Amino acid sequence: MPYDIVVLIKQIPDLELIKVNQETGEPITDGVPFKFENLSKNSVEAAVRIKEKNGGKITAVLFGNEKGTQVMKEAYAMGVDEGVLITGYSENNPVLTAKVLAQKIKQLHYDLVILGNQSADSMSGMVAGLVATELNLPLLSNAVSIEVADRIVKVSTATEKDVIKSEATMPAVISVTQETNEPRFPPVLQIIKAGKKNITTEQSTVKIENTSKIISKKAPKSERKRLIFEDVDKGAQEVAKVLKEAMK
């Protein structure tokens, strides 16, 4: 039985390349290239695996900016059939993001909505539940494994203490984790082909009132000594001293 899937994906600044402005202590994001967010790749991988087994169509929706086309092409190369890029993302705001995404999803045909549980940059962990609420769908969250059959989806969720197995009837929202799968690296030929595919681009129109205001956004302070030894013997002696002190 084929299933149509909407995958929600995200572009994020390449966090490794963020430098700190020494004067203000603020991280510099201007000019930092964007990349395909880690868990978004796990989400696409999960969708593609379901498609490979059962058939169906995968539509990826990305709320970001114009640079998102690059990420969408990567998603195409992994096996996504159609992509919608919604521009107008400015600050991390899960409520707004969920509303924008839900508004689009409502216009599409789907049996499943798949997204990451906690993105690598903002890490809020809020979007899956908010999207499920907007769409009034069951939420199967933090899946470490997903099985589908006869319009029923079963997932295992690993909490801090237990592994919970649960199921819901489609349509449903599933959030995935880093442990769900190992995302594929698409072959070069597929990436070239993907470059020519059309991406539907729209501008977000959703507005909400912000209830919070940012007072400061600075790199965390680190006041470590940074005494680095390349002489292993000397280093080991010094470290032994430090550890003896800490044992007191």
Place this chain on the structure above:
Amino acid sequence: MKFLIFSDIEDSAKQVMSFLKGKGDFVLYTTEKGESLTKYGAQKIVLLTGKPEVKGISSLLSDEFSSGGYDLVMIASTVLGRDIASLFSGQKSIEVIPEIFEIKFNSGTVTTKRYGLGGKAVIEEESRSKVFTFLSGLSDDVPGDGSSPIETKNIPEGVVKILAIEQKKAKEVNLEKANIIIAVGRGLGKMEGIQQIEPLVKAVRGELAGSRPVCLDYHWLSEDRQVGYSGRTVKPKAYVALGISGQIQHIAGMRGSKVVVAVNKDKNAPIFQEADYGIVGDLYQIVPKIVSYL
């Protein structure tokens, strides 16, 4: 001020209750049976029984919030906690300030701190929000001598059907209490490598911990030994990172350590930026050397 707390893990419940003591009244909603939770001054403890379906729990909390005269909601940032908070947020149309590690209550507003940009930034914000998810390590665990009454409530069934719950292995360790932590990363290369680290752990009477791949992906160590953003937050007197690259999500869990020691064969590894003492080289050579000088 009156707080509604939800935590499905004992440690976070104890930490937040310790933190809120003297700041207002609070009621703890939990799925944890621990008798020890009654010693933290909660007005009452509501033990949630039945299957831990997130929609069911969020609906229950949502009703309690409306009828119980609560001002603010503090939800532990756990796998279930984050979902419950997001569903609660959606149901009540209240914005959540997620993943906070610091909070101050002003009159009418709240000032919080959380990480942004994957930990490359600390975002300090002021809001009128009423719902927060908090990271582990919000406060020390300081039990009192009260004894809160326990009440039970059944979790209503939701549209998601829970088929089975398997308990993971019981917790082995309380990293928060360790004086010295020896943490290993992917640089260990193999599970058997742990045997070669143990003499150091013993010699300093420390506890063994690990990065996320080591605990979660490879299971070289149990999950309760994971340090970092999605693991434990620790503040030992000395933290020794062996073969850990120092990704920001790891640093987030050990930043409060008094002294940080790093051993890594790559002299450009980011962990050296977060270390007081660093040794560049192979951990398998260096660890026995350190032991010999102790």
